[in-house]
Amino acid sequence: MxxxxxxxxxxxxxxxxxxxxxxxxxxxxxxxxxxxVVIVSAMAGETNRLVALAEEISEFPxxxxxxxxxxxxEQVTIALLSMCLQSMGYKAxxxxxxxxxxxTDKVHAKARIxxxxxxxxxxxxxxxxxxxxxxxxxxxxxxxITTLGRGGSDTSxxxxxxxxxxxxxxxYTDVDGVYTTDPRIVPKASKMQxxxxxxxxxxxxxxxxILQIRSVEFAKKYGVVVHVRSSFNDNPGTLVTKEDTDMxxxxxxxxxxxxxxxxxxLLRVPDHPGxxxxxxxxxxxxxITVDMIIQNVSHDGFTDMTFTVPKTDxxxxxxIVEEVSKAIGAGGVKSDENIAKVSIIxxxxxxxxxxxxxxxxxxxxxxINIEMISTSEIKVSCIIAAKYTELAVRVLHEAxxxxxxxxxxx
Amino acid sequence: MxxxxxxxxxxxxxxxxxxxxxxxxxxxxxxxxxxxVVIVSAMAGETNRLVALAEEISEFPxxxxxxxxxxxxEQVTIALLSMCLQSMGYKAxxxxxxxxxxxTDKVHAKARIxxxxxxxxxxxxxxxxxxxxxxxxxxxxxxxITTLGRGGSDTSxxxxxxxxxxxxxxxYTDVDGVYTTDPRIVPKASKMQxxxxxxxxxxxxxxxxILQIRSVEFAKKYGVVVHVRSSFNDNPGTLVTKEDTDMxxxxxxxxxxxxxxxxxxLLRVPDHPGxxxxxxxxxxxxxITVDMIIQNVSHDGFTDMTFTVPKTDxxxxxxIVEEVSKAIGAGGVKSDENIAKVSIIxxxxxxxxxxxxxxxxxxxxxxINIEMISTSEIKVSCIIAAKYTELAVRVLHEAxxxxxxxxxxx
Numbered sequence: 103m104x105x106x107x108x109x110x111x112x113x114x115x116x117x118x119x120x121x122x123x124x125x126x127x128x129x130x131x132x133x134x135x136x137x138x139v140v141i142v143s144a145m146a147g148e149t150n151r152l153v154a155l156a157e158e159i160s161e162f163p164x165x166x167x168x169x170x171x172x173x174x175x176e177q178v179t180i181a182l183l184s185m186c187l188q189s190m191g192y193k194a195x196x197x198x199x200x201x202x203x204x205x206t207d208k209v210h211a212k213a214r215i216x217x218x219x220x221x222x223x224x225x226x227x228x229x230x231x232x233x234x235x236x237x238x239x240x241x242x243x244x245x246x247i248t249t250l251g252r253g254g255s256d257t258s259x260x261x262x263x264x265x266x267x268x269x270x271x272x273x274y275t276d277v278d279g280v281y282t283t284d285p286r287i288v289p290k291a292s293k294m295q296x297x298x299x300x301x302x303x304x305x306x307x308x309x310x311x312i313l314q315i316r317s318v319e320f321a322k323k324y325g326v327v328v329h330v331r332s333s334f335n336d337n338p339g340t341l342v343t344k345e346d347t348d349m350x351x352x353x354x355x356x357x358x359x360x361x362x363x364x365x366x367x368l369l370r371v372p373d374h375p376g377x378x379x380x381x382x383x384x385x386x387x388x389x390i391t392v393d394m395i396i397q398n399v400s401h402d403g404f405t406d407m408t409f410t411v412p413k414t415d416x417x418x419x420x421x422i423v424e425e426v427s428k429a430i431g432a433g434g435v436k437s438d439e440n441i442a443k444v445s446i447i448x449x450x451x452x453x454x455x456x457x458x459x460x461x462x463x464x465x466x467x468x469x470i471n472i473e474m475i476s477t478s479e480i481k482v483s484c485i486i487a488a489k490y491t492e493l494a495v496r497v498l499h500e501a502x503x504x505x506x507x508x509x510x511x512x
Numbered sequence: 513m514x515x516x517x518x519x520x521x522x523x524x525x526x527x528x529x530x531x532x533x534x535x536x537x538x539x540x541x542x543x544x545x546x547x548x549v550v551i552v553s554a555m556a557g558e559t560n561r562l563v564a565l566a567e568e569i570s571e572f573p574x575x576x577x578x579x580x581x582x583x584x585x586e587q588v589t590i591a592l593l594s595m596c597l598q599s600m601g602y603k604a605x606x607x608x609x610x611x612x613x614x615x616t617d618k619v620h621a622k623a624r625i626x627x628x629x630x631x632x633x634x635x636x637x638x639x640x641x642x643x644x645x646x647x648x649x650x651x652x653x654x655x656x657i658t659t660l661g662r663g664g665s666d667t668s669x670x671x672x673x674x675x676x677x678x679x680x681x682x683x684y685t686d687v688d689g690v691y692t693t694d695p696r697i698v699p700k701a702s703k704m705q706x707x708x709x710x711x712x713x714x715x716x717x718x719x720x721x722i723l724q725i726r727s728v729e730f731a732k733k734y735g736v737v738v739h740v741r742s743s744f745n746d747n748p749g750t751l752v753t754k755e756d757t758d759m760x761x762x763x764x765x766x767x768x769x770x771x772x773x774x775x776x777x778l779l780r781v782p783d784h785p786g787x788x789x790x791x792x793x794x795x796x797x798x799x800i801t802v803d804m805i806i807q808n809v810s811h812d813g814f815t816d817m818t819f820t821v822p823k824t825d826x827x828x829x830x831x832i833v834e835e836v837s838k839a840i841g842a843g844g845v846k847s848d849e850n851i852a853k854v855s856i857i858x859x860x861x862x863x864x865x866x867x868x869x870x871x872x873x874x875x876x877x878x879x880i881n882i883e884m885i886s887t888s889e890i891k892v893s894c895i896i897a898a899k900y901t902e903l904a905v906r907v908l909h910e911a912x913x914x915x916x917x918x919x920x921x922x
Binding site for chain 2: 118121122152155156158159160161162163164166167168170171173174177178180181182184185186188189195196198200201245246
């Protein structure tokens with residue numbers, strides 16, 4: 103008998119009909135002799151409806167009350183799914199974050215999980231009850247409701263799986279696994295059978311929106327095996343798991359892209375100690391996350407500094423940089439919103455050389471200019487003009503041997 | 513400085529715009545130097561929407577999960593109202609039933625309040641915070657959500673007022689007080705300034721749907737002064753309060769009617785001990801509430817028994833009575849759905865005689881036949897044919913001097 107944690111997202115529970123389908127899948131897993139804990143999101147559209155109400159009331163709604171409001175979405179789903187399982191003759195019981203309890207810090211709207219009580223859930227499981235848990239929500243230990251931020255139900259699921267030492271955490275979504283790249287761009291993209299936590303973290307942060315990043319960090323920390331699969335069919339999906347030697351034989355596992363950043367350059371900066379903090383200090387105070395940073399070698403005591411920020415913070419960042427430019431006597435500011443970041447990811451890079459240069463050559467052969475480069479142990483990212491994104495993804499996918507050969511895979 | 517508890521029903525908080533209006537009224541009460549606790553219902557239509565979802569899932573939804581589901585309605589309202597007050601510059605904080613905590617018994621969907629913790633709310637009030645409480649919901653002390661039944665927010669409000677020893681409990685609704693009778697039938701009906709708890713209980717149970725009966729019982733038990741008034745204007749409403757000598761000078765305070773009952777007669781019942789329990793035992797086991805019961809004097813060892821049941825249980829009751837009729841060898845069953853109960857209510861009856869006979873004469877003068885009569889210390893009820901309801905209410909209202917004389921009242 104295995105202990106299986108299953109998580110169903112908003113699309114999978116988007117209507118009464120779909121909740122019935124989920125109930126059937128849960129029941130089947132139970133009938134196969136497993137203990138089952140189900141984590142569910144709000145019905146598709148519900149969170150948006152609630153957020154719209156809050157925004158109609160106030161431009162900056164109080165975050166404690168925001169959590170009271172939006173956590174009702176998951177509360178509705180757990181009740182409906184439990185009722186549905188009961189009407190099918192199963193024992194089922196719903197749990198709110200505060201009923202588990204799932205303890206978090208006090209940071210409303212983006213709380214982090216601190217600990218999970220497994221006593222009550224374990225007792226229910228032992229009595230043959232299917233446990234249905236509200237994703238996305240917790241409690242701060244002083245009776246206040248907290249929420250984990252968008253996509254937080256993934257993290258709830260992994261955390262519950264970790265807390266209960268579950269055998270597997272199945273994340274059901276509307277795609278049937280993690281692909282080597284976006285299949286809308288590369289039809290020959292193939293579903294990976296396995297991916298390591300670190301690769302998945304890079305894939306997630308670089309623009310693949312399948313799992314909330316924090317859920318992968320959590321899975322890595324506690325060694326939870328995550329199975330990403332579709333709630334609309336029975337195909338095996340992708341296992342997100344510990345690195346193994348198989349994985350290292352592959353040079354590059356996937357190609358990711360991200361069009362959500364913009365580039366800002368501060369020109370002819372007087373090159374003396376402390377200049378970086380004069381620039382990035384104010385950006386950080388304004389809560390702007392800087393991603394890639396490049397500082398060219400100095401000429402005649404001057405240097406250029408280039409960095410990327412999320413497009414949503416672009417205007418705000420530009421204003422700050424222009425102030426800084428005047429204050430430190432730099433030569434001016436240049437910026438570009440029409441950029442994309444293209445990345446290759448693979449734990450195999452650690453033991454193989456020449457991966458980066460293959461990437462550069464491949465892009466150059468297509469006449470694609472590389473504007474910035476950043477690397478880690480297991481990835482290489484290049485900033486290019488946005489219009490080349492699809493072309494770059496396609497040629498890199500092919501160059502690293504990721505194009506699917508056979509045609510019999512679904 | 514007074515401590516004011518205010519309760520706003522679903523219509524009063526039915527849209528963002530109306531929530532803003534409620535916030536303004538609450539803020540005004542606070543600005544006048546009062547401590548304010550607000551109890552709110554779900555936004556109009558929301559509870560029905562949630563119940564419909566449950567019914568789509570299951571014909572008999574599990575009651576624990578039903579409470580998890582429907583309690584989200586009030587949770588949404590407390591968050592929105594708190595946000596609204598905060599955006600106006602006030603300190604506000606929402607409380608779920610489980611956060612107060614408001615302890616109830618374990619009877620889901622119609623729980624009864626056992627106790628209320630006042631510690632946290634009192635601390636907030638002392639710090640100048642407006643406290644916003646979810647009506648209708650509590651917790652059973654083992655972490656489960658309970659709800660108090662339809663109209664339960666009234667009871668929540670009175671219970672909170674009792675727990676905090678509030679100076680007044682204002683119930684805001686879409687009518688501006690308690691009237692001597694239904695103004696749709698008698699345009700000269702007038703708003704009462706005051707009504708005693710006992711009279712209000714009779715008014716409520718006899719068909720005036722302004723306050724949940726249990727809230728009045730609670731108010732009576734703990735001596736909470738309830739002020740029923742409109743959320744759409746500033747007119748003084750009706751005080752529901754302890755009996756005083758003023759009230760006794762009035763013979764009849766109001767005329768109520770109820771078309772929701774049906775009449776069943778069991779004919780030629782062999783009149784021997786135990787016959788009543790043979791009839792009413794099975795009805796009670798089927799959870800059917802019997803209201804009026806009349807047993808005629810016996811002739812030749814046989815009697816007729818007539819009683820009324822809610823129309824919603826009529827068919828079920830009829831089936832049971834027909835079984836009983838056969839079993840005990842009675843002469844048959846007669847029944848009538850087209851009846852109405854018309855009642856006159858007033859604490860003055862205790863000290864005045866002749867009230868009932870005035871009622872009978874008044875009805876008889878109009879040719880209205882009285883089919884059943886039941887009396888208590890402070891009311892007389894008659895069952896008549898349903899088609900005479902409006903006529904009966906009008907003539908009784910006039911006969912007991914309740915018609916409004918002046919025309920200057922709004």
